[in-house]
Amino acid sequence: MLDVEALDAYYGKSHVLEAVSLSVGGGEIVGLLGRNGAGKTTALRSLAGLVQTRAARLAFDGADIRGLAPDRISRAGLVLVPDYRGVLAGLTVEENLRIAARARSPFGLDEAYQMFPRLEQRRANSGAALSGGEQQMLAIARGLMCDPKLLMLDEPTEGLAPIIVDEIVDALKLIRDRGTGLSVLIVDQNLDVCLAIASRHYILEQGRIVHAATSSELSVATEIQQRFLGVDAA
Numbered sequence: 001m002l003d004v005e006a007l008d009a010y011y012g013k014s015h016v017l018e019a020v021s022l023s024v025g026g027g028e029i030v031g032l033l034g035r036n037g038a039g040k041t042t043a044l045r046s047l048a049g050l051v052q053t054r055a056a057r058l059a060f061d062g063a064d065i066r067g068l069a070p071d072r073i074s075r076a077g078l079v080l081v082p083d084y085r086g087v088l089a090g091l092t093v094e095e096n097l098r099i100a101a102r103a104r105s106p107f108g109l110d111e112a113y114q115m116f117p118r119l120e121q122r123r124a125n126s127g128a129a130l131s132g133g134e135q136q137m138l139a140i141a142r143g144l145m146c147d148p149k150l151l152m153l154d155e156p157t158e159g160l161a162p163i164i165v166d167e168i169v170d171a172l173k174l175i176r177d178r179g180t181g182l183s184v185l186i187v188d189q190n191l192d193v194c195l196a197i198a199s200r201h202y203i204l205e206q207g208r209i210v211h212a213a214t215s216s217e218l219s220v221a222t223e224i225q226q227r228f229l230g231v232d233a234a
């Protein structure tokens with residue numbers, strides 16, 4: 001579904017990603033991990049066409065997406081749910097969802113409310129009145145209504161209370177287990193969240209991929225966890 005080879009990314013003269021190669025298969029959920037400043041957000045923004053990049057190969061759904069504008073990439077089905085969530089404060093929950101919706105998407109307003117009942121309860125509330133968790137649910141639902149083939153999630157559980165983290169993890173598991181074939185590339189500082197949802201992981205360190213592992217490998221690789229993720233030994 002997504003095939004990246006030797007991707008370099010730049011902010012002006014600053015060279016942030018170096019020779020990043022990764023892939024995400026159809027229906028696969030893959031985690032992208034790493035410490036603060038490792039380049040995770042830059043990687044997702046690069047794939048979404050929002051950062052200046054160079055790559056040996058950048059193929060999505062069989063097409064070369066190098067140099068495409070962000071809206072073309074999104075319309076091709078590579079959809080980013082950014083870390084800042086991007087909820088429009090002056091619109092209601094339902095308006096936020098409706099303006100994002102693409103007509104052909106099998107995931108509509110009903111599906112969004114089914115997945116996140118909190119959003120239905122808050123449908124007439126303004127975006128400004130939402131909690132952090134509700135904003136994140138809205139951001140994910142909006143991403144799903146864009147008819148993605150691959151959804152990229154940047155820190156979907158950052159700063160949220162454990163009970164809300166569980167709700168979001170459950171929703172993502174639902175997407176995974178429904179067998180819709182949707183692929184997901186998830187960035188999260190919470191290793192347990194990534195392990196619970198994704199089957200495979202890449203670890204970024206200073207803009208380079210330094211490790212790749214399956215969930216079962218990574219869950220017992222305490223040395224790797226400490227070295228690259230700063231996870232304390234239990």
Ligand SMILES: Nc1ncnc2c1ncn2[C@@H]1O[C@H](COP(=O)(O)OP(=O)(O)OP(=O)(O)O)[C@@H](O)[C@H]1O
Nearest residue numbers: 011014016034035036037038039040041042043189
């Ligand atoms: N707009 C920008 N202009 C210049 N440098 C940037 C910009 N955004 C990020 N950087 C730099 O690029 C590097 C990677 O940042 P990035 O935000 O991708 O990391 P991250 O892994 O997402 O970190 P975090 O866990 O804090 O979200 C950092 O050194 C950061 O300072």
Ligand SMILES: [Mg+2]
Nearest residue numbers: 040041042083
């Ligand atoms: Mg980030």
